[in-house]
Amino acid sequence: xxxxxxxxxxxxxxxxxxxxxxxxxxxxxxxxxxxxxxxxxxxxxxxxxxxxxxxxxxxxxxxxxxxxxxxxxxxxxxxxxxxxxxxxxxxxxxxxxxxxxxxxxxxxxxxxxxxxxxxxxxxxxxxxxxxxxxxxxxxxxxxxxxxxxxxxxxxxxxxxxxxxxxxxxxxxxxxxxxxxxxxxxxxxxxxxxxxxxxxx
Amino acid sequence: xxxxxxxxxxxxxxxxxxxxxxxxxxxxxxxxxxxxxxxxxxxxxxxxxxxxxxxxxxxxxxxxxxxxxxxxxxxxxxxxxxxxxxxxxxxxxxxxxxxxxxxxxxxxxxxxxxxxxxxxxxxxxxxxxxxxxxxxxxxxxxxxxxxxxxxxxxxxxxxxxxxxxxxxxxxxxxxxxxxxxxxxxxxxxxxxxxxxxxxx
DNA sequence: GCTGCGCAAGTAGGTACTTGCTAACACGTC
DNA sequence: GACGTGTTAGCAAGTACCTACTTGCGCAGC
Numbered sequence: 001x002x003x004x005x006x007x008x009x010x011x012x013x014x015x016x017x018x019x020x021x022x023x024x025x026x027x028x029x030x031x032x033x034x035x036x037x038x039x040x041x042x043x044x045x046x047x048x049x050x051x052x053x054x055x056x057x058x059x060x061x062x063x064x065x066x067x068x069x070x071x072x073x074x075x076x077x078x079x080x081x082x083x084x085x086x087x088x089x090x091x092x093x094x095x096x097x098x099x100x101x102x103x104x105x106x107x108x109x110x111x112x113x114x115x116x117x118x119x120x121x122x123x124x125x126x127x128x129x130x131x132x133x134x135x136x137x138x139x140x141x142x143x144x145x146x147x148x149x150x151x152x153x154x155x156x157x158x159x160x161x162x163x164x165x166x167x168x169x170x171x172x173x174x175x176x177x178x179x180x181x182x183x184x185x186x187x188x189x190x191x192x193x194x195x196x197x198x199x200x
Numbered sequence: 201x202x203x204x205x206x207x208x209x210x211x212x213x214x215x216x217x218x219x220x221x222x223x224x225x226x227x228x229x230x231x232x233x234x235x236x237x238x239x240x241x242x243x244x245x246x247x248x249x250x251x252x253x254x255x256x257x258x259x260x261x262x263x264x265x266x267x268x269x270x271x272x273x274x275x276x277x278x279x280x281x282x283x284x285x286x287x288x289x290x291x292x293x294x295x296x297x298x299x300x301x302x303x304x305x306x307x308x309x310x311x312x313x314x315x316x317x318x319x320x321x322x323x324x325x326x327x328x329x330x331x332x333x334x335x336x337x338x339x340x341x342x343x344x345x346x347x348x349x350x351x352x353x354x355x356x357x358x359x360x361x362x363x364x365x366x367x368x369x370x371x372x373x374x375x376x377x378x379x380x381x382x383x384x385x386x387x388x389x390x391x392x393x394x395x396x397x398x399x400x
Numbered sequence: 401g402c403t404g405c406g407c408a409a410g411t412a413g414g415t416a417c418t419t420g421c422t423a424a425c426a427c428g429t430c
Numbered sequence: 431g432a433c434g435t436g437t438t439a440g441c442a443a444g445t446a447c448c449t450a451c452t453t454g455c456g457c458a459g460c
Contacts, residue, residue: 003438003439017303017304018221018304019219019221019300021218021219021221021222022221022304024414024415024416025415025416025417026414026415026416034439034440035439035440035441036416036417037417037418037439037440037441038438038439038440040416040417040418041438041439045416045417046415046416046417093303096296096299096300096302097300099296099299099300099357099361100219100296100297100299100300100301101300102296102361103217103293104217104218104222113362115362116362116364116365119365120365137380137383139376139379139380140368140372140376142367142368143368143372143373143376143377144376144380146351146354146355146358146365146366146373147351147376147377147380148351149354150350150351150352150353150354150355150358151346151347151348151350151351151354152350153350153354153358154346154349154350154351154353154354155346155350157299158346158350158353161299161302162313162315162316164316165316165319165320165346166346167342168340168342168343172340172343173343173346176339176340176343176344176347177343177347179339180337180339180344180347180381180384180385181380181384183337183383183384183385183386184380184381184383184384185380185383186383203404203405224448224449224450225449225450225451226448226449226450234405234406235405235406235407236450236451237405237406237407237451237452238404238405238406240450240451240452241404241405245450245451246449246450246451401460402459402460403458403459403460404457404458404459404460405456405457405458405459406455406456406457406458407454407455407456407457408453408454408455409452409453409454410451410452410453411450411451411452411453412449412450412451413448413449413450414447414448414449414450415446415447415448415449416445416446416447416448417444417445417446418443418444418445419442419443419444419445420441420442420443421440421441421442422439422440422441422442423438423439423440423441424437424438424439424440425436425437425438425439426435426436426437426438427434427435427436427437428433428434428435429432429433429434429435430431430432430433430434
């Protein structure tokens with residue numbers, strides 16, 4: 001890995017841990033194992049370095065899509081949500097820091113963030129289920145999608161912070177989220193016990 | 201309001217906006233409209249001041265309880281969730297900052313945080329619904345409670361940050377959350393349109 | 401006269417960022 | 431192989447500012 005990438009990676013790591021103000025050029029340089037001057041030579045200033053690092057890290061998105069023609073909502077949503085959950089969990093420190101710094105440094109974050117895009121594609125999927133007649137309840141996909149996404153988001157953010165609330169098994173919790181969600185939107189849930197667990 | 205309380209209030213406000221590192225004694229003193237020296241005379245150090253301010257602010261909790269003997273789950277949950285949502289929204293900047301600083305300053309936050317307590321009391325309420333036979337679905341209250349609480353939490357945190365996702369009316373969203381949740385746990389939802397809106 | 405507060409000034413350290421100089425390394429040419 | 435040359439890196443040192451925190455003095459009110 002070349003020096004520039006090492007610096008960007010170190011910047012993301014330090015920023016995730018201690019935020020913009022805490023991410024001093026010295027700490028970033030040490031984490032990247034380069035001298036502080038090299039850092040300035042490559043990016044000019046701390047602000048430009050962090051902007052590039054955050055923008056790059058912030059645009060990564062999970063890439064398990066929801067099918068255009070839904071066949072098995074339980075299977076689709078389990079795979080999709082498991083992927084989202086894993087992605088959110090892996091980046092939880094980064095996401096928490098971004099949320100806190102958002103108001104102070106709004107220019108740092110790209111407008112179309114991955115969770116927003118994911119929620120929109122979920123809402124579209126729910127509209128397809130409704131049009132198919134698979135989802136029979138009276139619900140608004142633009143409210144249902146943020147509701148499920150919100151539950152996943154809170155799980156990813158809170159499981160390590162509030163362990164007493166999340167003593168349950170992560171995989172079983174995910175399965176129950178989806179089962180409850182399907183009942184909520186009026187999709188009959190298959191009760192066969194042959195479903196295989198989705199590693200999250 | 202006496203000087204001490206003014207300083208504590210200012211400390212919470214500044215901390216919520218810019219975090220521990222950004223909350224300099226100068227900024228806090230200015231926000232409280234006292235001299236910086238007064239601040240040190242009262243609290244000794246920046247750390248002790250912020251610890252007291254955060255502990256105090258962090259233990260405030262919404263006080264609309266869930267009934268011991270559930271009669272109308274829709275009404276109960278609407279009132280309770282509306283109260284939780286309002287509470288979370290009003291403190292969103294503070295909560296976001298605390299979440300980000302948690303790992304770096306774990307000693308600042310009290311162990312039994314309000315959202316954790318709220319979620320536990322919700323889980324207990326759901327157990328009562330199940331025991332009553334009002335909630336008929338096969339669900340785990342210790343998973344269902346974090347799911348609803350998570351949706352409320354994400355709504356409170358994300359509505360201002362991702363306005364494109366939350367274009368819907370806040371009150372209508374809350375009502376739909378509860379309606380969907382009740383279907384999810386197998387409680388028959390009254391479809392009468394005479395329900396009055398709950399201001400959130 | 402004591403308590404609570406402000407003002408002026410200062411200390412010791414951290415922060416972003418700059419300047420000048422040097423060493424290693426990869427080249428194309430003789 | 432020897433030789434200049436440009437690139438990329440490090441080191442030493444320094445500037446100007448901000449940070450937490452302290453000391454000493456004065457002043458108003460109960």
